[in-house]
Amino acid sequence: MKKVIQFLKFYLSKLHSSKYVVKGKCRMCGVCCRNIVFYIKDESVKTPEEFDRMKKFNKAYNNFSISGRKADGTLLFRCNSLTEDGKCRDYLFRSIYCRLYPNLGTKILSGKYETFDGCGYNIEVNKKFKTYLTKKSKN
Secondary structure, rough: OOOHHHHHHHHHHHOOOOOOEEEEEEOOOOOOHHOOEEEEEEEEOOHHHHHHHHHHHHHHHHHHHEEEEEEOOOOEEEEEEEOOOOOOOOHOOOOHHHHHHHHHOOOOOOOOOOOOOOEEEEEEEEEEEEHHHOOOOOO
């Protein structure tokens, strides 16, 4: 019975372990606050009409405004609490979207997660692929 419990604990830990890890810290530059991408069912928001529907569904989106477009048509958003010097004027009461940044979630698995040049955060693989291929010999 003890071996079965150890076996289950091992596989549960593997199942729930992160394949990616966020390292670094915020440099308070505001770049992430100027280039926000929102998603609806894993598809990026591409029209102002979609954004208007999002604001009706959740009033928290009212704190963001459209700031531009990516080459693929994806809308970019800017937080309205961002000051000219890149600081948040409502830091203690900032949005959940800001509090969770950089949240990996399912976006990194679908290839939709990006970091910005100069951002203090980076994403690294938790375990190198090479370690899956090599076995330690007991000589």
